[in-house]
Amino acid sequence: MPLTLSDLPTGMPATVLALHVGMEQGRRMAGMGLRPGMHVRVIRRSPFSGPLQVRVGHTDIILRRSDASRIEVVPETRQPVQA
Amino acid sequence: MKRVALLGMPNTGKSTFFNRLTGAGARVGNWPGITVDLLSARILLAGQMVEVVDLPGIYNLHGFSEDEQVVRRFLETQPVNLLVLILNASQLDRQLALALQARQLGVPLLILLNMADEARKLGIAIDTDTLERMLGSPVRLMSAKFGTHHREAIQALEDALRAHPELRRADAQAFREDLHIERALDRLVSESVHTPVQIPPTVTDRLDQVMLHPWLGIPILLLILFALFQTVYGLGTPLQDGMEWLFGHLRAALLEPAVADLPRGLRSFLAEGLYDGLSTVLTFLPVIALFFLAMAIVEDSGYLARVAFLVDALMSRLGLDGRAFVMQLMGFGCNVPAIMGTRIMRSRNLRALTMLVIPFSLCSARLQVFLFITTAVFTPTVAPFVLLGLYVLSIVLAMLTALLWRGRYVSHEPLLLELPPYRLPTARFLLHESWRATLQFLRGAGGFIVLGVILVWFLTHYPFEAQPAGPATLAGRLADWLEPVFAPIGLDNLLAIALLFGFVAKEIVIGALAVIYSAGPDQLQAILASRLDSVQAMSFLLFTLIYTPCLSTIATIRQEGRDWRLTVLSVAWPLLLAWGVSFTFVQVARALGY
């Protein structure tokens, strides 16, 4: 089981590996900076299974957990570096 | 004529730059998707008239939401001399992607890196020379909000216009083919943008610790809404009283002597028709200006995107999303732009359901009616609670409506929203925004409200020999006809006439009441207090809150929804609900002996 953004512990730096979403959604995510190779970090989770606040590069975005579960990530082993 | 269009991702300051460049009044706010339609203005640049067009924001050239389609249709049909690409300098790591895509359009580009102030604060250094070289277009840094390097930006714009005198249409191929720009983007960013390794927590980060706190977030949201209400109510009502006093004195001192010698019919038309009707509406001018000032502060702060984050869990259970709630809040100002704002949603069903709930938002026009009636009929301690209750009810009814109709408008649109940093509005911006709202109100007062007041005067005075507003007048006969509908909800005939005109626009209701009871703003409240008991007043308020907000709202839903069933539903459902709620309220209250 690959790790997805929705399971990534809050605050842990990671790198986006792949987006398992449709083409249009993928383009929109890329527009917001969410694309393979980018550094991501979950800043906070809204209660009652609400959305996640995610920092990708210099942009903060919110997305729902169901959509975050389609984004595969790998935790960064190096010292946390913010792109 | 030459033409220049402003292109860029949402919330990068296109409209701010547009306003500074042209002096026009495009709406600005710290929310991605404030501009959803084209706006153009003409100015003199490089010695020639140039049409400048402010476009909605786009994330890429392939978007399918309505606001993105507006951009695409524009670029496909309108030739331009130059595209001005406005990017957020502190987010070049993703925004430069649009520069790479825009190059494919085959139209000359000028790239303006906006928000240089924020980039500098974050310690981001940008090598504009390298960017120019790698992109092949001129690049300038600036801050549209504060006007920093505005001269240099204009200079670059004029130079580019001189260099490209011919109009050119964008290459439509660029919208179709998908570029693989990731590599090029990474290279571009790594060679031109230098970022400190560790960015320390910003003010925004620290504020969000509190504002988005897991269990403090929602209470803070409610507190902010309550504080806004308190400010507008607490400052607005005394100002309105002052305006009433002023208009009352003007009537006695200037108007009455001036019309004393005119024939009776003309005198009545001028004093009891035009003057009373219009002056009663105009007493709300300070409240409206204040209200839109408060709205502008909220919209420009960046808090709206946080609201979407906070309420999304709840809204998703109603078949909506956090953005829909933000539109509802925008609807508190005016429902029409809020409905237009749904263009950022891609799912037709989500848009439709959102458009169905927005009209319940207690807009500033309804606020006027409610302020007037609550302060007239209820005691000063009770009145604000009644008004607050109506605000709460408007949100509850919207949620109930969503719950009832979500099965018909099922959607699966992913929520994906930027969270911009908190920003402080400038004084210049706030003055500008409330001035715009005031002008719009005055224009309304000068146009359709005058017409409405004249029509109401005619209905309540024709035939002229009849007693004004009596059963023999046109209004009296119309009211008789409406009686079966309005009697069960406790409203007498004259109130029904006011509600009938309220269908067109709520601003007319108070003016209509003034004409119907032939009283200026100062006496009207006393008359209403003696004619209406609190149950009738409540029923009137409930009905006014829930039924059709105005014709423009319906027209906008029709135009945006492009579905006659939705249009019919958005008229019929609130009417039914309004009648049902008022009926239940009156019957229960009467049964309880009130």
Ligand SMILES: Nc1nc2c(ncn2[C@@H]2O[C@H](COP(=O)(O)OP(=O)(O)OP(=O)(O)O)[C@@H](O)[C@H]2O)c(=O)[nH]1
């Ligand atoms: N700090 C800073 N803020 C800016 C600057 N320019 C604009 N803003 C703010 O950025 C926000 C967005 O500005 P808009 O002009 O509405 O942006 P837009 O690109 O027209 O946005 P959309 O119409 O939604 O696509 C507002 O809060 C502006 O006050 C700037 O140079 N510096």
Ligand SMILES: [Mg+2]
């Ligand atoms: Mg704009």
